[in-house]
Amino acid sequence: MVKAAVLGAGSWGTAYAKVLAEAGTDVTIWARRDEVATVISETHENTAYLPGITLPPNIDATTDHAAALNGAGIVVLAVPSQSLRGNLKQWTSAIDKDATLLSLAKGIESGTLLRMSQVIAQVTGADLSRIAVLSGPNLAREIATRQPAGTVIACPDSARAIDVQKACATGYFRPYTNSDVIGCEIGGACKNVIALACGMASGQGMGENTIASIITRGLAETTRLGVALGAKPATLAGLAGVGDLVATCSSPLSRNRSFGRVLGEGGTMAAAQEAAHGQVAEGVKSCTSVRALSESFDVEMPLTDAVHRVCHEGLSVREAVGHLLGRRIKPE
Numbered sequence: 001m002v003k004a005a006v007l008g009a010g011s012w013g014t015a016y017a018k019v020l021a022e023a024g025t026d027v028t029i030w031a032r033r034d035e036v037a038t039v040i041s042e043t044h045e046n047t048a049y050l051p052g053i054t055l056p057p058n059i060d061a062t063t064d065h066a067a068a069l070n071g072a073g074i075v076v077l078a079v080p081s082q083s084l085r086g087n088l089k090q091w092t093s094a095i096d097k098d099a100t101l102l103s104l105a106k107g108i109e110s111g112t113l114l115r116m117s118q119v120i121a122q123v124t125g126a127d128l129s130r131i132a133v134l135s136g137p138n139l140a141r142e143i144a145t146r147q148p149a150g151t152v153i154a155c156p157d158s159a160r161a162i163d164v165q166k167a168c169a170t171g172y173f174r175p176y177t178n179s180d181v182i183g184c185e186i187g188g189a190c191k192n193v194i195a196l197a198c199g200m201a202s203g204q205g206m207g208e209n210t211i212a213s214i215i216t217r218g219l220a221e222t223t224r225l226g227v228a229l230g231a232k233p234a235t236l237a238g239l240a241g242v243g244d245l246v247a248t249c250s251s252p253l254s255r256n257r258s259f260g261r262v263l264g265e266g267g268t269m270a271a272a273q274e275a276a277h278g279q280v281a282e283g284v285k286s287c288t289s290v291r292a293l294s295e296s297f298d299v300e301m302p303l304t305d306a307v308h309r310v311c312h313e314g315l316s317v318r319e320a321v322g323h324l325l326g327r328r329i330k331p332e
């Protein structure tokens with residue numbers, strides 16, 4: 001029986017640990033704060049991130065990363081994208097040399113513009129065949145309450161993808177394997193930015209036509225970038241593309257959409273950050289790195305550019321809408 005370590009005790013790390021445990025995999029969660037590890041171990045609940053959700057008895061928690069990693073054949077990386085590099089530097093020596101490294105993070109690293117699998121390979125020295133990505137329409141609280149959903153596990157080594165698939169398949173969680181790591185990572189990073197745009201539009205009082213237009217044009221620009229980087233268009237038309245985009249852009253549970261909504265209602269970045277209650281809205285940083293990546297590949301991403309300018313250059317949401325609708329008209 002494979003054992004898993006889930007490094008990161010936030011909402012998705014905890015919900016995915018619950019999926020693994022309910023699929024029969026023993027899990028140890030690493031939390032960076034003592035109080036989080038203690039409350040999970042003693043009460044079987046992560047009161048900070050998933051209050052009211054009871055965790056199965058085969059989940060344990062610790063702040064000792066070496067203890068969490070001891071004997072783990074699947075190492076789940078469930079921290080925010082921008083801290084992953086720093087965290088991995090501390091964890092690498094304790095990771096088993098044959099373990100599969102599974103990234104849950106959806107973002108592009110600031111500065112380096114690397115995808116998470118590239119960061120993992122660079123820091124740990126692991127061959128890309130050992131690095132897998134899980135991405136799909138997986139809002140943590142819905143999964144934690146066993147609402148049915150699909151997901152994608154992408155890995156260049158299909159045997160490892162199948163191992164992870166088996167370790168987390170349950171009656172409500174249906175993982176599909178895929179070999180297109182780039183497509184899954186680009187889909188996951190870009191949908192957060194597009195969800196910010198949808199939140200801004202909804203905060204401005206705009207309706208479903210606007211949201212559908214943003215989702216559809218957001219998919220178009222995400223696919224352009226993905227294909228330029230080597231992704232398969234079919235991946236972006238699947239669960240890790242359209243699926244996640246629709247879920248995140250439509251749900252009030254999405255932190256990115258909620259963050260954008262505060263801005264759309266006229267709130268400041270500080271107010272939006274406060275409303276996020278300390279949880280990560282990855283698109284706020286990734287809009288800048290995705291935009292830079294698109295520029296280096298000469299790919300037009302007008303929605304991403306607009307989100308970056310609202311979040312980081314002081315453009316108002318209304319001005320951003322004006323810019324977008326004032327663009328040259330052209331064929332679809």
Ligand SMILES: NC(=O)C1=CN([C@@H]2O[C@H](COP(=O)(O)OP(=O)(O)OC[C@H]3O[C@@H](n4cnc5c(N)ncnc54)[C@H](OP(=O)(O)O)[C@@H]3O)[C@@H](O)[C@H]2O)C=CC1
Nearest residue numbers: 009010011012013078079083104105106138139140279280
């Ligand atoms: N939530 C969701 O529905 C989904 C999230 N994801 C992705 O999963 C990744 C993790 O997200 P999620 O669990 O939701 O995030 P949360 O904001 O809920 O939790 C973040 C976790 O990472 C820890 N953390 C934050 N900063 C650092 C740091 N510098 N070093 C170490 N640990 C840190 C936090 O610890 P502490 O409590 O001590 O601050 C917390 O345990 C993100 O990339 C997100 O996009 C993917 C699918 C679904």
Ligand SMILES: O=C(CO)COP(=O)(O)O
Nearest residue numbers: 136137138139254255256
């Ligand atoms: O990735 C997610 C759902 O698949 C979660 O989205 P948020 O980070 O916007 O909450």
